[in-house]
Amino acid sequence: MTREDDLLTAYPPDTEVPAAAVAEAFDASGQVLVVLDDGPTGTQSVADLPVLTRWEVDDFAWAFGTPVTAGTTGGRPAAAVYVLTNTRSLDPEEAAQRNREVVTNALTAARAAHRSVTFTSRSDSTLRGHFPLEPDIIAATVQEASGQSTDGVVIVPAFPDAGRITVGGTHWARGPEGTLVPVAQTEFARDATFGYGTSVLADWVEEKSAGRYRADAVLGLDLQLLRTGSPDESTVAIADGLDAATERTPVVVDAVTENDLRRLALGLTEAERRGHTFVHRVGPPFVRARIGQEVATPLTxxxxxxxxxxxxxxxxxxxxxxxxxxxxxxxxxxxxxxxxxxxxxxxxxxxxxxxxxxxxxxxxxxxxxxxxxxxxxxxxxxxxxxxxxxxxxxxxxxxxxxxxxxxxxxxxxxxxxxxxxxxxxxxxxxxxxxxxxxxxxxxxxxxxxxxxxxxxxxxxxxxxxxxxxxxxxxxxxxxxxxxxxxxxxxxxxxxxxxxxx
The missing domain is CATH 3.40.980.20 (Four-carbon acid sugar kinase, nucleotide binding domain)
Incomplete structure (x- = not known):
């Protein structure tokens, strides 16, 4: 039986990264995240953001122009927009078509609103869903519409609030009394539609892509890298690690805490400043960390x-x-x-x-x-x-x-x-x-x-x-x-x- 405390002793300790620092860096980039949510539960980690269940151009125009009423971005238009695609309930062909429609219409609305768009494919923290289909379709549609290629697909399934973490490239589910269970040994891995046989994310990528992406070609950003020194130092280290991504290279990322996700967010912003482009395949808390939202207090x-x-x-x-x-x-x-x-x-x-x-x-x-x-x-x-x-x-x-x-x-x-x-x-x-x-x-x-x-x-x-x-x-x-x-x-x-x- 694996204990979380024992597993983490091999890595540097968690240290605080202010959400405000992440928000400032993200706002300076001028981006808006368009989050294609394959089920509505991806919104559970954020607050005061617009969500759409329809994706016509005028719906995106509303979302891009809707100011939030609270949170780190004040009265400015929201830093992220959720689109409820519900593709986890669709067959692969339907899911692909829906992703194309969302990306195409979002890009059209973004051009009219003079917004720069980055796409995030939000899926299940227990690894169920259409992968690699959805990030592939998003990247291909962006390239067809704008000529922009995608260097890396950043895979971050961790959802610490719900007990799912990634350490050393292995995805874990928290059990009782500080224990960890490899996610492939949980009931979620036996899903009738999206089941899988490994908890090692690089191997999972190879399995789900039927060998198109070999495990040894997957980039890994582990806790040792993410927790390198100060936030400024880890920002550079993460961006350096992402420099190797090209032609949709899968990149699997460790995360145990919100601070790990914020360090990743800063590194992604720096890598984008260097000219790299990414599509994200993530669990729910990634967006909150990526745009620098504080962790919201539960509603009363x-x-x-x-x-x-x-x-x-x-x-x-x-x-x-x-x-x-x-x-x-x-x-x-x-x-x-x-x-x-x-x-x-x-x-x-x-x-x-x-x-x-x-x-x-x-x-x-x-x-x-x-x-x-x-x-x-x-x-x-x-x-x-x-x-x-x-x-x-x-x-x-x-x-x-x-x-x-x-x-x-x-x-x-x-x-x-x-x-x-x-x-x-x-x-x-x-x-x-x-x-x-x-x-x-x-x-x-x-x-x-x-x-x-x-x-x-x-x-x-x-x-x-x-x-x-x-x-x-x-x-x-x-x-x-x-x-x-x-x-x-x-x-x-x-x-x-x-x-x-």
Whole structure:
């Protein structure tokens, strides 16, 4: 068994890097990051940034011109824009086409707005998603549109807030009591569509690219390099290391703390100043560090506005089937026994028996009049014999949940909506609630679980919480719902004030 403390003894200690220094360097570069988020959960590490679920040129024009209301960049236009592509739920051809459309339209809008764009492909910190397809398509589309080649694909899956770190080129998941588990030994590596067999990132690149990129050709930036001396010294060391990148060289990067990510950000800015160009393939916290945002404090009930016409109850939509989500759902039911629970029967849905969507929507709508409601799919995961068929089943189930939400919201506006699971969160946002443009207001838990403020559509003003399936401890969902429910009556003890088993 590997202990984190033992593993890190071989490397220099972590030292503070001010976010303001990173923000100053990034602002001076004149860039805006366009983040192609393959699921909506990438926003969980940032605050006060625009997010789009549609990517027409006029949507980018809105996002490029939208000033943030808080954070390090003051009232200037946002330093980053998120685009919810939801490509993790698509097959490779559809994912490629969607990436092309986003990049093409972003470049068109950026030229009109006189903004310089760098593209970031945000994906899963447990290595699931379309790789190397997505960064390849982004780089190729940029080159076709502007003639600009890409020197390196910078791969940073680390998500320390959620327990995923990279040390010595190996990607780890934190376990109990300071232990580490190689990520290939977790349930995420057995994903029916995006599974893999190694935790060594260079080998993972070779595996996922079917040998097109050999492991020995992958550049590595380890903690020894990132933690070289002062931030000024490490900036130069990192940029020197990146000088070797050419023709989309994969670059895998260690990261254990926010300071490691900030040092990388400074090094990337210096490498770009030298004339290098990169596409990023990253986990959620990279963008926060790259633009120099401070780590946002979790939102409190007092900071979450509720629409005046909202129902007494909020709606929690659970689609994820990972064990973490099931445990969190059980904890929510234990701690909040008055929450009404409605199940969407997946076997009936797939067998085309009756109309389980309409029946479920009717039950949820009626229950919202009395308080909070959880609607979830039946907990037995249904898969097929091949990845494509499994993905098709997942998309059909997600579409049914979306239809439930759409029918509910057409009749009754919930006080809030929480969506649990990556594909679920994306589909509920774009199709269930009709969100096209929103502002990410901040996290509900430290570094994870983001709250959006929709600025258009039927969900305008309804707090929308994006909650990945694979983050948070067993009590996390109950904690989030407790905070949101406390907005209903601040004289009633919140969920956090009630004893836990």
């Amino acid at each position: 009930a007092e900071a979450i506005p509720i629409p005046a016409d909202a129902s007494p109850g909020g709606l929690v939509v659970v689609g994820s089937h990972v064990g973490q989500t099931t445990r969190q759902l059980e904890a929510l039911r234990r701690r909040r026994p008055r929450v009404r629970v409605v199940e969407l029967d997946v076997e009936r849905l797939l067998a085309d028996t009756g109309d389980p969507v309409a029946e479920t929507a009717d039950r949820v709508t009626a229950a919202l009049a009395g308080g909070d409601v959880v609607v979830h799919t039946s907990r037995t995961l249904v898969t097929a014999d091949d990845p494509a068929a499994s993905l098709a089943i997942a998309r059909r189930v997600s579409a049914a949940l979306v239809a439930v939400v759409r029918q509910v919201v057409a009749t009754r506006r919930p006080r809030f909506v929480v969506a649990k699971g990556g594909i679920t969160s994306s589909d509920v946002a774009a199709h269930g609630l009709g969100i096209v443009r929103a502002i990410v207001r901040g996290p509900m838990l430290p570094g994870i679980v983001s709250l959006w403020e929709p600025v258009d559509g039927p969900a305008r003003g309804i707090p929308y919480v994006v909650f990945a399936g694979n983050v948070g401890d067993d009590e996390a969902l109950a904690d989030v719902v407790g905070t949101l429910s406390a907005t209903a009556d601040t004289s009633t003890p919140t969920d956090q004030e009630q004893p836990r088993d």
